[in-house]
Amino acid sequence: MAENIIIPISPDSLLEEVLKMKNSECRLVQICSTRTQDGYELSYSFGKDYDLYNLRFTIGEDAQIPSITNIYPTAFLYENEIHDLFGVQIKMISVDYQGTLYRTDKKTPFK
Amino acid sequence: MSKRSIVPFGPHHPVLPEPIHLDLVLEDEKVVEAVPSIGFIHRGLEKLVEKKDFNEYVYVAERICGICSFMHGMGYCESVEHVMGVEVPPRAKYLRTIWCEMSRLHSHLLWLGLLADAFGFESLFMQSWRMREKILDMFETSTGGRVIFSVNKIGGVMKDMDADMLKEFVKILNGMEKDLRELSRTFLENKAVNSRLQGVGLLTKQQAHDLGAVGPFMRASGIVRDTRRMGYAAYSDLEFETITSDVGDCYARTDVRIKELFQSIDIIRQAVEKIPDSEIAVPVKGFPDGEYFMRVEQPRGEAVYYVKGNGTKFLDRVRVRTPTFANLPGMLETLKGAQLADVPILILTIDPCISCTER
Numbered sequence: 001m002a003e004n005i006i007i008p009i010s011p012d013s014l015l016e017e018v019l020k021m022k023n024s025e026c027r028l029v030q031i032c033s034t035r036t037q038d039g040y041e042l043s044y045s046f047g048k049d050y051d052l053y054n055l056r057f058t059i060g061e062d063a064q065i066p067s068i069t070n071i072y073p074t075a076f077l078y079e080n081e082i083h084d085l086f087g088v089q090i091k092m093i094s095v096d097y098q099g100t101l102y103r104t105d106k107k108t109p110f111k
Numbered sequence: 112m113s114k115r116s117i118v119p120f121g122p123h124h125p126v127l128p129e130p131i132h133l134d135l136v137l138e139d140e141k142v143v144e145a146v147p148s149i150g151f152i153h154r155g156l157e158k159l160v161e162k163k164d165f166n167e168y169v170y171v172a173e174r175i176c177g178i179c180s181f182m183h184g185m186g187y188c189e190s191v192e193h194v195m196g197v198e199v200p201p202r203a204k205y206l207r208t209i210w211c212e213m214s215r216l217h218s219h220l221l222w223l224g225l226l227a228d229a230f231g232f233e234s235l236f237m238q239s240w241r242m243r244e245k246i247l248d249m250f251e252t253s254t255g256g257r258v259i260f261s262v263n264k265i266g267g268v269m270k271d272m273d274a275d276m277l278k279e280f281v282k283i284l285n286g287m288e289k290d291l292r293e294l295s296r297t298f299l300e301n302k303a304v305n306s307r308l309q310g311v312g313l314l315t316k317q318q319a320h321d322l323g324a325v326g327p328f329m330r331a332s333g334i335v336r337d338t339r340r341m342g343y344a345a346y347s348d349l350e351f352e353t354i355t356s357d358v359g360d361c362y363a364r365t366d367v368r369i370k371e372l373f374q375s376i377d378i379i380r381q382a383v384e385k386i387p388d389s390e391i392a393v394p395v396k397g398f399p400d401g402e403y404f405m406r407v408e409q410p411r412g413e414a415v416y417y418v419k420g421n422g423t424k425f426l427d428r429v430r431v432r433t434p435t436f437a438n439l440p441g442m443l444e445t446l447k448g449a450q451l452a453d454v455p456i457l458i459l460t461i462d463p464c465i466s467c468t469e470r
Contacts, residue, residue: 109158
């Protein structure tokens with residue numbers, strides 16, 4: 001049976017942990033944001049064969065996190081998505097749509 | 112010196128039934144870069160989980176897409192069932208498997224028709240969709256619906272198929288298999304068709320991995336991965352091989368999908384033969400409290416359903432990562448170096464579903 005593991009990390013160690021995933025030849029599966037009372041809970045999911053590893057951390061509403069697009073270039077869509085829908089602040093996305101990936105009437109509708 | 116220009120492609124285009132826009136950077140007729148724009152019709156269905164209780168949300172999940180509607184409903188149900196520790200009755204697992212494979216059949220036939228239409232084979236398009244109608248008729252007979260089925264529920268399914276109905280379905284599929292062999296000969300052996308597909312839009316195995324591709328698009332580049340192998344529904348009881356190709360071009364993607372059509376027919380036959388007698392649903396008590404990442408192999412590839420419950424009837428979060436969203440970076444890569452005339456075919460060969468992407 002495939003594993004489905006949640007790995008708690010600190011926001012500061014995000015790039016380091018993502019790099020470990022890259023070096024383990026994991027693929028990026030998705031990035032998910034969940035609204036919490038005072039911020040966001042973020043899950044970065046990586047797959048290897050049928051196993052799924054989810055890096056998990058929480059941040060405050062105004063916190064900024066680094067983009068992982070230098071390590072996983074395909075993350076630009078997921079990062080723009082959580083920025084546009086939730087308002088998560090992400091620094092240095094390789095292709096930054098500046099809030100126009102989703103043309104929603106209301107800004108950050110999932111916030 | 113070549114001339115550089117930017118050509119807008121979409122959001123409305125004859126080969127695109129749904130809106131997606133690409134800015135194609137061209138050097139003469141060659142694409143050197145493509146920048147996508149999506150989000151024209153984003154519906155925010157994930158947000159609705161705050162207003163629909165976890166049982167009602169099955170109907171919302173189904174409406175993410177009109178082609179994978181059954182699988183969206185099932186993926187959501189299986190994720191909630193996992194959180195709640197609900198064991199679905201064996202017959203319901205088999206029924207879900209049969210409907211899943213019927214969904215794959217009608218989705219792949221729809222795609223084949225669109226592909227034929229894109230390279231100008233009108234008759235081939237009509238033959239593909241004529242066959243697809245039979246699958247939709249089977250859906251209508253078994254569920255009452257042709258697009259939205261509403262047969263999934265947390266704890267099982269709402270409708271059964273009796274032995275006569277299943278026997279009739281196998282008879283229809285046996286007949287369809289013969290027509291399908293004839294149809295696939297045109298797609299795979301016709302010289303004019305091959306000239307549009309072979310050597311076009313190459314994606315290597317390494318690129319497919321690095322770009323996070325999924326489904327037939329990924330398997331056509333040689334990666335052996337099929338989420339059905341994880342054994343959800345009744346797949347762990349059934350025998351099937353993961354269909355791949357090592358070539359990675361548009362032809363390989365067509366080849367993989369055509370082989371998957373025959374495989375789906377075979378899986379349905381096996382499921383009909385082995386389906387056990389049992390209840391089709393179990394009562395579900397309480398509310399979901401916990402989280403789970405469920406993965407399902409949709410016709411276009413792996414879909415991820417994340418649910419997080421808080422012990423009340425409203426979930427904290429539902430998130431669906433659809434296969435088209437995962438395949439967009441791969442599609443952009445295949446466009447680089449392509450001729451402008453091949454762009455519609457290239458976009459089609461990832462089998463894009465914008466409805467899923469704009470959930």
